[in-house]
Amino acid sequence: MTDTSETAQPLTDRPPAPPAPRLHYAWVVAGVALLVLLGSAGFRSTPGLMMDALNAEFGWSHATIAGAVSVNLTLYGLTAPFAAALMDRFGVRLVVVCALLIISTGAGLTVLMTQSWQLMLCWGVLVGLGSGSMAGAFATTVSGRWFHARQGLVTGVLTAAGAAGNLVFMPLLAWLVEQHGWRTAVVVVSLCATAVAVPVLLFMRERPADLGLLPYGAIEAPPAPVLTGSAIARSLRVLREASRSRAFWLLAGSFAICGATTAGLVGTHFVPAAHDHGMPVTTSASLLAMIGVFDVIGTIASGWFTDRFDSRLLLITYYALRGLSLLLLPRLFAGSLQPPMLAFVIFYGLDWVATVPPTVALCRKHFGPDAPVVFGWVLAAHQIGAAIVAALAGLARDQFGDYDAAWYAAGGLCAVAVGCCLALRMVRPTAPVALS
Structure with missing residues (x-):
């Protein structure tokens, strides 16, 4: 009989297993992304707050200033799919830091402008390119790389940070514009963009494998990414392949309406529309901040x-309720805050970008590993829709003297989005779900 007395050890004498880490580093990366999206979010809202100040100082019309916002929104969207591919090629940290520095430069240079084309260049082009590089591609890439479980929740949190921060900072920026002038506000924006780059440099990591980890909730490592060719070529290839799918056009169309009815219309024109009815700028900016909180x-x-639920049904519900609220909005404006307007703000905040998590989930469902880039193109449609409506609403204000036509048209667009989502229920996925 074999003697095992020297090899067998009592259970209590065995060395204890190393303790599992209490906090998966995925949550650190998500925290850094949250800080970046919050800290950089106020940049896109500033021109809407400066409309009256720029009109008074330079005589620029609402349509001219809205045109700069339109350029910003367009480039914000068109940059997103290339940013996703650039993050795959060169790394999230490098792309995000460069984007923040571009925003800082664009915002800082506006203090020197004297012509409207300079507003287009600084706030339209530079800030648009920089903010677009941290658009949905950033949140989608982080959640896809670092999380196997809780992807929808993390995408929702990061999306909320970007959209809510864009609104929450508005009262502060509005106060700076009123008390210290618009130049002080843009200098603060420029300095904040530079400061936010610091935690990215210190704590951002590219993939869980870099630290010897699996994505949060995963039981096996995802396949190593295979990257060939340039980032631009990959973005265009993904667009070419995705555009053959009906699902892509339905998602892009509905999301274009999402952008038109949020960033393009409410985000850009709510403050001047409320001011037309006698409401102080700081009050209306605070209402937008409340939208951000409830968002x-x-x-x-x-x-x-x-x-937990069918993403298509969620989108149908969100767009239908949003359309109804926009149809009611023209009757809610007043010189002071009234309960019906407060009810609109709460409801619209809850619905503001609730569309993003189910849209991202549907991109993953239909396009698999290319989902971040596909969502970048879908986001481009979102921003193009926002840009078109931002410009048209400014023209409508100059032509008719109010924004009523814009609110009613936006309510009708939401009905079209509902139709897109209903049609999407009849499209079967063509790609397996996979981590990015």
């Missing part, structure tokens, strides 16, 4: 719903 709740909840 955090709504988008995180939408991420939780996306992990």
